[in-house]
Amino acid sequence: GENVEQHPSTLSVQEGDSAVIKCTYSDSASNYFPWYKQELGKGPQLIIDIRSNVGEKKDQRIAVTLNKTAKHFSLHITETQPEDSAVYFCAASHPALIFGKGTTLSVSS
Amino acid sequence: NAGVTQTPKFQVLKTGQSMTLQCAQDMNHNSMYWYRQDPGMGLRLIYYSASEGTTDKGEVPNGYNVSRLNKREFSLRLESAAPSQTSVYFCASSLRSGEGAETQYFGPGTRLLVL
Numbered sequence: 001g002e003n004v005e006q007h008p009s010t011l012s013v014q015e016g017d018s019a020v021i022k023c024t025y026s027d028s029a030s031n032y033f034p035w036y037k038q039e040l041g042k043g044p045q046l047i048i049d050i051r052s053n054v055g056e057k058k059d060q061r062i063a064v065t066l067n068k069t070a071k072h073f074s075l076h077i078t079e080t081q082p083e084d085s086a087v088y089f090c091a092a093s094h095p096a097l098i099f100g101k102g103t104t105l106s107v108s109s
Numbered sequence: 110n111a112g113v114t115q116t117p118k119f120q121v122l123k124t125g126q127s128m129t130l131q132c133a134q135d136m137n138h139n140s141m142y143w144y145r146q147d148p149g150m151g152l153r154l155i156y157y158s159a160s161e162g163t164t165d166k167g168e169v170p171n172g173y174n175v176s177r178l179n180k181r182e183f184s185l186r187l188e189s190a191a192p193s194q195t196s197v198y199f200c201a202s203s204l205r206s207g208e209g210a211e212t213q214y215f216g217p218g219t220r221l222l223v224l
Contacts, residue, residue, distance in 0.1 A: 006151075034212065043113075043199050043215035044152070089151060096142075096167060097213060101151040 002027040004092050006100025013080050015109045023090035023100050024072040032093035033066060033073045037086045038102075044089060048075070080107045111135055113216035115200050121222045122190045130185040130219050132200030140203045141183035142167075142213065143175060145196040152199065158183055159205075190223045197221070 003026040013019050025033075031052040036044035050057045050064045050073065057064050061080075066073040077084055085107045091097040116131045134141065142157040144167075154167030158177040172194060174186045183202075187194060197220050201213040 009149075036215075041218075043201075043217050045215065046212050049212065096154055096157060097152075098168075099151040099153075101149060 002030055002092055002098040004090060004098050004100045006090050006103060008103060009101065010104045010106070012106045012108065015080060015082060015107055017080055019077045019080050019084070019105055019107075021075045021088055021090070021103045021105075022072060023074070023092075024070075025092040025098075026071065027092070028068075028071060030092040033064070034091050034093075034097070035062075035064060035075050036089045036091065036099075038089065039086045047088075077105075080105075082107050082109050113200055113202055113214050115198075115216040115219050117219060118217070119220045121224065122187075123224050124191060126190050127186065127188050128190065128221075129187075130198055130200075130221075131182070132184065132216060133182045134200075134202040134214070135181065136202060136204075136214065137180070138202035138214075139180070139205050141177065142201040142203075143173075143183070143185045144199045144201065145169065145194075146199060146218075147196050155185065155198075190221075192223045195221060195223045 006023045034049035037047045038044040050066050061078045063076040087102045089102050090100045113134045139160045143155040144152040153169050156175040158164045161180045176184045197218045199218050200216045203213045204211040
């Protein structure tokens with residue numbers, strides 16, 4: 001079955017810096033890769049997603065890249081702000097979503 | 110439009126007690142899911158329902174049962190709760206599952222403590 005590895009588990013950056021979170025997946029048939037943000041005490045919320053026929057997608061300060069050959073995808077957050085502090089999860093779908101274990105991002109001002 | 114709602118928000122059970130977690134969505138989605146979230150483990154799929162009238166096991170189904178009551182509602186039942194079932198439970202829904210998977214929308218979660 002699908003296995004998703006996510007790194008790093010914790011990430012601390014200064015406000016204004018960039019943050020990058022990386023995930024790898026095992027099943028080459030996976031075709032949908034969402035990223036979720038979870039704030040304390042709340043359910044995960046989708047922030048961006050990418051499908052296997054696209055290599056990169058951007059939404060304001062957030063971008064996701066996908067390398068199907070290497071079976072890895074990454075989340076890039078530029079100009080980080082304190083409100084970006086949260087736990088971020090990647091996932092791969094084939095067909096059910098398999099989640100990574102999460103990255104706790106801390107942005108200090 | 111409330112999205113995905115879950116009840117209760119918090120629950121404390123004694124070992125061996127039973128309970129049902131309720132989930133409802135008002136987005137006319139076909140597919141619904143139950144996950145559990147444990148520290149350092151991410152989200153693990155317990156059961157899902159691709160469409161009304163169907164249910165399938167996920168990664169960690171043991172000790173749970175589900176019912177897709179209608180298109181809106183998907184409940185999760187613990188027949189005999191165990192301390193290992195202490196967790197935060199999330200319900201989610203999507204327009205469809207499988208090929209062409211769509212965005213899953215999550216509820217606020219139910220925090221369950223089994224003593």
